[in-house]
Amino acid sequence: MATSQKAARLGEEVWKTRVDKVNAELVTLTYGTIVSQLCADYDNDYAQVNQQLDKMGYNIGMRLIEDFLAKSNTGRCGNFRDTAEMISKVGFKIFLNITPTVTNWTADNKQFSLLFDENPLADFVELPDDGRAQDELWFSNIFCGILRGALEMVQMSIEARFVSDVLRGNDVTEMRVTLIRYIEDEMPPDDE
């Protein structure tokens, strides 16, 4: 698909020429620390940890979109399919140097999955063996918040959630992204 190739080239170019880089392990370890800090703070209530990670992601997403637009210098996506390509081939590429696979579209083009073959956040990670974390914790949940926050800033209301994770013993790490609606530009009430 043409958009897909264009996006891939753009992502590659921005990553090579316009991105300051740090060692991935610094980020991996720092993220791991956040998750374990949250687990301690919330007494291993993993539902709350997921929620807090999502919230932190949302805060990041709202600020990250600006960095993304400035670096990629790209315009508005024509449709949700293009948006998905941009997220995977440009967004994930220029921030984390990975390109999750876009797949499993629904017929109405409002829902797709991102499959993560590699995930820098989850290197070295083993979920706690307490009989619950494997069923309840979404370790990389910050990604969901980031997507939601970033897309909201470009007038897309979406929902993102993980449906499987290799850390839980699943075969793939899969995130489901659903378009809820495009947010209309709200003009200030008539003040003429």
Add this chain to the structure above:
Amino acid sequence: MIGVGKAKQYANVLDKPLGRGRQEVSLSAFAFLFSEVVQYNQTQVDNIAELERRLEDAGYAVGARVLELLCHREKGNRRETRLLGILSFIHSTVWKVLFGKVADSLEKGTEHEDEYMISEKELLVNRFISVPKDMGAFNCGAFVAGIVRGVLDNAGFPAVVTAHFVPIEGQQRPRTTILIKFAEEVIHREARLG
């Protein structure tokens, strides 16, 4: 590893080969993440000292893992047992891996035998941070101090590690000095080893 297609899945994380650690991500990714760490921890505390302590604890956990990781990968499963050895391990190896460069300087304190300092003109964690006036001497370097303490403590060199801003003449931004004060037993042991 990046770019080799579908990663093979391992049942146990310990079965997985240790990467060479050359993978990179964007600096923004770290900056965004770290600023969330600071902001989240700010919601959990009432005062600056506690905030610094929490950041230091977060760093400690990173340090403990960095020591283990680097001893396996860079040093053939050996760790330093001498004071200067471990300090230069931090100043060179650890700094290089985490921050992409060796630290600007490593000095011994002039007034106290048990004090050492690692200084950095522009510490990565402070690069995008400006501390509001009402937060006084708060220093995000506490996170890095925690990393240093984590490495030292787990290598058998307990120490108190703190981060300080030190103004440099003619420069707008101060440099960050990580002050390491070793526990008494470490100094005694070192003296005994001669």
